[in-house]
Amino acid sequence: MRELPENKLDPRIKRVWRLNALIWITLIAIACLIPWVILLTVGTHETLVTAYGLILLACYVLALIVFLGVLPPIRYIRWRYEMSEQYLDIALGIIWRKRYIIPFIRVQNTDTRQGPLMRLFGLASVTVATAAEEHVIPGLDMEVADQLRDRAAELARIAREDV
Amino acid sequence: MQGNEDKVYYSAFRTGELHHVHKSYIWLRSTVVSFFVILIFFTSGSSGIIQGISALREAGILTPVLIAVAIVAVLLVVFLLILIYHMLAYKRLYFVFNEQELGVYSGVITKHRVHVPYTRVQSVNHSASLVQRIVGVCTVKIDTAGGSANKVVQIPYVTLAVAEGVRTELFARKQIALSEENIRIEYAEERWTANDEPPKMPSQDGSAEGPHTTAQDAYESINDSARSWRGIAAGVSLKQEEASFSANLSGIQLLLTGASHPGAGITSIILGIIGLFSTFGIAVNVSAFGSVLIVLITLAFFIGGWLIGAISTMITYAGFRVVRRGNRIEVEHGALRHTFNGIDIARVQGVTIKQTLIRRLLGYCEVTLERISSSGSSASDGSSDSSDVRGIVVHPFIRVDEAMELIDALVPEFSQAPKQDELEHLPKCAFRRALIRRCIWTNWSLYLLAATLIFHLIWSTTALSMMNGSGSPNPLALINGYGAVLIVIGIIFVLTTVLKAIGAVLWFRGSGFNYNKQFVTLFNDGLYTKHSVVPRNKIQAGCTCTNPFQQASGVSSVRVITAAGVQNTTFELRDVEANRARAWLTWVEPRVRA
Numbered sequence: 001m002r003e004l005p006e007n008k009l010d011p012r013i014k015r016v017w018r019l020n021a022l023i024w025i026t027l028i029a030i031a032c033l034i035p036w037v038i039l040l041t042v043g044t045h046e047t048l049v050t051a052y053g054l055i056l057l058a059c060y061v062l063a064l065i066v067f068l069g070v071l072p073p074i075r076y077i078r079w080r081y082e083m084s085e086q087y088l089d090i091a092l093g094i095i096w097r098k099r100y101i102i103p104f105i106r107v108q109n110t111d112t113r114q115g116p117l118m119r120l121f122g123l124a125s126v127t128v129a130t131a132a133e134e135h136v137i138p139g140l141d142m143e144v145a146d147q148l149r150d151r152a153a154e155l156a157r158i159a160r161e162d163v
Numbered sequence: 164m165q166g167n168e169d170k171v172y173y174s175a176f177r178t179g180e181l182h183h184v185h186k187s188y189i190w191l192r193s194t195v196v197s198f199f200v201i202l203i204f205f206t207s208g209s210s211g212i213i214q215g216i217s218a219l220r221e222a223g224i225l226t227p228v229l230i231a232v233a234i235v236a237v238l239l240v241v242f243l244l245i246l247i248y249h250m251l252a253y254k255r256l257y258f259v260f261n262e263q264e265l266g267v268y269s270g271v272i273t274k275h276r277v278h279v280p281y282t283r284v285q286s287v288n289h290s291a292s293l294v295q296r297i298v299g300v301c302t303v304k305i306d307t308a309g310g311s312a313n314k315v316v317q318i319p320y321v322t323l324a325v326a327e328g329v330r331t332e333l334f335a336r337k338q339i340a341l342s343e344e345n346i347r348i349e350y351a352e353e354r355w356t357a358n359d360e361p362p363k364m365p366s367q368d369g370s371a372e373g374p375h376t377t378a379q380d381a382y383e384s385i386n387d388s389a390r391s392w393r394g395i396a397a398g399v400s401l402k403q404e405e406a407s408f409s410a411n412l413s414g415i416q417l418l419l420t421g422a423s424h425p426g427a428g429i430t431s432i433i434l435g436i437i438g439l440f441s442t443f444g445i446a447v448n449v450s451a452f453g454s455v456l457i458v459l460i461t462l463a464f465f466i467g468g469w470l471i472g473a474i475s476t477m478i479t480y481a482g483f484r485v486v487r488r489g490n491r492i493e494v495e496h497g498a499l500r501h502t503f504n505g506i507d508i509a510r511v512q513g514v515t516i517k518q519t520l521i522r523r524l525l526g527y528c529e530v531t532l533e534r535i536s537s538s539g540s541s542a543s544d545g546s547s548d549s550s551d552v553r554g555i556v557v558h559p560f561i562r563v564d565e566a567m568e569l570i571d572a573l574v575p576e577f578s579q580a581p582k583q584d585e586l587e588h589l590p591k592c593a594f595r596r597a598l599i600r601r602c603i604w605t606n607w608s609l610y611l612l613a614a615t616l617i618f619h620l621i622w623s624t625t626a627l628s629m630m631n632g633s634g635s636p637n638p639l640a641l642i643n644g645y646g647a648v649l650i651v652i653g654i655i656f657v658l659t660t661v662l663k664a665i666g667a668v669l670w671f672r673g674s675g676f677n678y679n680k681q682f683v684t685l686f687n688d689g690l691y692t693k694h695s696v697v698p699r700n701k702i703q704a705g706c707t708c709t710n711p712f713q714q715a716s717g718v719s720s721v722r723v724i725t726a727a728g729v730q731n732t733t734f735e736l737r738d739v740e741a742n743r744a745r746a747w748l749t750w751v752e753p754r755v756r757a
Contacts (some may be wrong), residue, residue, distance in 0.1 A: 086753040095710060101751045102704040131535070132703035132724045132731035160755065161700060 005082030005089045012121045013139025014072040020117055021067035029060045081137050083151060086159065088128060090135060106130045107156035110149045114142075128152055170344060172335060173351035174260075175328045181257045187298050188320035189253050193246040195294060201241060258318055258329075263340070265305070265333060267316055277316050281337040283308045285510055287330040289323075290502035301326050301501070305333070306537055315537045405488070408572045410558065412483040420560040421477035423521040433468065485557045487573050492532065494555050504555050506534055512701045512727040513734070514577050515554065516566055516694040523692060530558045530566050532574070533727035554727065580682035580696040586675030592716040593738035594671040601663040608652075608659035615652050666690040676721060676736050678750055683723060685736045695734040697723050703731070705751030707744045719744035 036056060039049045074094050082089040088107075090100040111127040118124060118138075124145035125138040140148060176182065205212070216230055252271045259266045264280040285308050291301035303326045305316040318329070339346045412420065481498035493505040513533040522528055531554040558569055571578040603609065666689040673688025683702070685695045706722040713719055718738040725732050739747075 084752075086755060087751075093708075097709045097714070099707045099748060100704050101706075101748050103702075103751065103753045105700075105753065106703045130703040130724075131726035135704065159753070 004091050005080040007081050007083075009076060009079050009081075009137070009139040010123055010141045010144070011076065012123055012141075014076050016117050016121055016123060016139060017072045017075065018068045021071075022064070025060065025063045025067060029056065029063075032056055079138075083148065083155070085155065088135070088152065090137065100135060102128060102130060102135055104152070104155045104159035105161055106132075107152065107159075110152045110156065112145045112149050126152070170346045172339060172346050172348050173353075174332060174335070174348050175351070176260045176332055177350040178260050178262065178348060181259055182325075183253065183257045184318065184320045185298075185300050185322050185325070186253075187300050188256070189246065189249045191294060191298060191300075192320065193242065193249045196249075197238075197242045197245045200245065201238060204241075256319075260332065260336070265316075267318055279305055279307055279316050281333065281340045284333045284337050285507060286505045287333050288502065288504045289326045289330075290497070290500060291323075293499040295320070296499075296501055299323060303329055406486045407489075408487040410485050410569065410573075412480060412558075412560065416560050417477055417480060417483070419525070419527070420480055421473035421475075423519065423525065423527070423560070424472060424476040480559050483559065485573065492555070492557065492573060494557055506532060506555055508574060508576060510534055511574065511577075512725045512732075513695055513697040514570060514574065514580075515696075516563075516692075518563075518692040520690045522560070523690070526563055527560050528563050528566050528692075529556060530561060530569060531556050533725065533732065535726050536729050577682070577696055577698070579679070580698075581677035581679055581684040583684075583686060583694065586677045586684065586686055587743065588673075588675040589671060589738055590718060590740045592718060593674075594667065596712070596716065596718070596738055597667040597670055598664060601667045602660050606660060606663060608656040612652055612656045615649055619646075619649055662690065674736065676739065676747075678747060683747070683750075685721070685723065685734050687736060695723070697725055697734060701725055702751060705748055706733075707748055709741070713738065714741075717741045721747060 033056065036049065036052050039045060039052065071094070078092055078094055078097070080091045086104055088100075088102045088104065090098075090102070092098055107128050107130055109127075109129045111129070112124045113127060114124045122142055123139050124142045125136055126140060126145050126149050128135045128137075137148070220226075220230070248271065252269070255271055255274070256269045258268070261278075264278045265284075267275075267277045267279070269275045284305060286306040288304045288306065289301045290304065295301055300320045300322050303318040303321055305318075307316065321329070336348070339348065478498045479500075480496050482501070483494075483496040485492065485494045487493075490508050491505050492508065492511075493503065495501065495503040511532045511534060515531045515533055516528050517531065518528045533554040557573060558566070561569060567582070670687065670689040673692070674686055676683065676685045678684070678699075681699050683697050683699065685697075687693045702723055703726055704724040706724060707719045708722060709719045716738075717740065719741045720735055720737045721739050721744050723734040725734070
């Protein structure tokens with residue numbers, strides 16, 4: 001049996017996810033509000049207006065509950081990583097559970113990235129790029145991210161082709 | 164004697180000297196470009212032009228003679244402008260063999276300079292369109308070690324001799340740059356045959372400098388002249404290695420390749436459907452004769468589409484030849500557009516064997532070497548090889564057992580991979596899952612049927628209510644029309660679902676994967692089969708993916724992520740037993756000597 005990798009992300013990433021979701025859901029709700037306002041000013045189709053308004057409100061509340069309340073903790077629990085001498089082990093995903101093994105000999109670059117939201121909370125993400133695609137570890141404390149990136153770069157440098 | 168003097172390599176190109184491309188760049192490319200410009204100009208503006216001309220004619224200003232003269236004048240002006248542009252561009256277009264890299268300089272308005280360090284050169288390929296072949300020139304495409312990050316470096320309109328010379332020179336200088344020894348490079352005039360002409364060869368019309376009649380003859384003659392460049396005393400022999408293996412397509416194989424190519428099937432199906440719907444307008448009020456007519460017309464479209472696909476495939480693969488030369492595998496093919504592709508064995512990301520339905524029934528398959536492709540078609544002669552984008556086809560039509568022999572001979576490094584009979588197959592629940600997935604969730608005909616039924620219901624209820632109101636016969640006819648559509652879609656649904664079910668059975672029975680010390684093999688059986696072999700040192704990452712249903716059944720999907728293709732390619736096998744998937748993931752972890 002393969003146990004889950006041991007390291008978790010920084011708990012503050014949940015706040016980043018929540019804030020991000022709040023911003024996006026509110027923006028989308030406002031965009032969907034525009035036709036409602038138009039219908040309202042036109043003045044006809046009273047039932048349609050109230051129905052649309054109620055449905056929009058219900059969807060908004062539901063989306064907020066799901067993306068702010070339900071998903072971040074689950075996603076946080078699922079997101080695990082572990083760096084061994086020879087490879088990086090990542091486990092993520094709520095519905096589609098994925099498990100990646102990335103040998104360090106294949107790693108080309110390692111970066112740290114920080115968007116404005118992450119910077120607000122003092123977090124950064126570490127990106128490990130192979131010739132095929134990039135793998136991201138989001139939401140680590142800035143110092144931890146720097147250390148991780150340095151260690152990954154070092155391991156990638158000294159990695160040797162295996163037997 | 165050996166250690167005292169510097170070794171010398173006699174090069175066909177002086178270091179630092181500017182080499183322009185062939186003069187045909189000016190007149191030939193101008194002609195081709197003008198042709199297309201005029202075509203676009205006239206097809207898009209034709210209605211406006213015709214209206215303008217007829218208006219002027221009615222006003223009495225223009226006579227037919229004047230119109231003809233005006234048109235010819237416009238054509239000439241366009242051609243002249245393009246010609247002048249190309250004359251300028253020709254002066255600015257040249258390549259130079261510098262100390263450490265090849266420089267390609269181009270550009271009229273903005274100057275482009277591309278530098279390719281010799282050590283980064285991976286493949287030097289060339290391709291020639293039909294007009295280029297007649298003249299005897301081609302476009303050289305240089306792949307660098309950057310892979311998808313770098314664009315392909317192109318040198319257009321060089322003669323075949325120069326192309327071959329550039330290839331030899333690049334690989335020679337690469338070898339020199341990589342070697343520890345101190346090798347001097349000196350220019351030797353004798354490396355060239357006279358005057359940069361394409362190599363003289365016997366051609367059908369008897370002229371000495373004729374066009375290349377078949378790719379094979381040209382190849383042999385280039386090979387011969389390349390070999391005849393050796394023999395200068397005390398020079399390092401960086402000779403082209405002997406071919407250790409070669410194969411080609413016989414005429415019948417070429418015919419069958421075209422006949423069974425998947426493109427042919429798809430084109431014909433699309434055209435068949437178009438034909439069906441285009442005649443459907445006639446169909447609604449129709450008699451028996453009309454329906455026969457529909458069937459015939461649809462059949463005609465179907466066959467026409469198949470023929471077009473087949474012929475274009477045959478043209479693409481005419482003159483096919485694959486060669487193993489030292490560490491490189493070289494493939495060339497094409498009757499109209501002739502291409503030459505080479506790849507170093509170390510750059511091969513995997514080997515894929517594919518079978519379409521027809522080829523599976525015949526017992527034949529197509530063998531491809533996966534490689535990292537560059538995004539390269541935006542340079543001057545941007546005609547990319549769609550047939551060779553992701554991988555090099557090393558044989559488009561070969562018997563399945565012979566395919567294994569081909570792999571053993573062409574890429575013996577891959578012969579240690581687990582074979583098809585060594586695969587471990589899938590657990591029983593995979594069959595149930597495949598059936599449900601293919602026949603229900605991903606069954607487009609089911610959704611189409613459902614949508615049609617819903618639409619039909621809505622339409623018939625509204626039509627009935629309309630009938631109760633006005634009593635006009637039109638809605639009823641429409642209902643009958645939709646009834647016919649419903650029957651057709653129903654038939655499509657049944658056929659598709661049956662095919663998908665058969666595919667599911669075949670997939671379950673044949674699919675599997677296995678891995679040994681050096682390789683992982685994935686096999687996806689079905690109506691179309693795909694057999695992928697990836698060496699362990701080309702696996703960029705290993706992944707297992709499990710959705711909740713898979714978790715409940717105790718299976719996982721296995722994904723092998725490679726760098727092949729333009730971005731990346733993932734080879735996947737669904738519904739492998741969960742423990743095996745985990746064990747495979749452990750295998751992906753590198754083992755190190757203690």
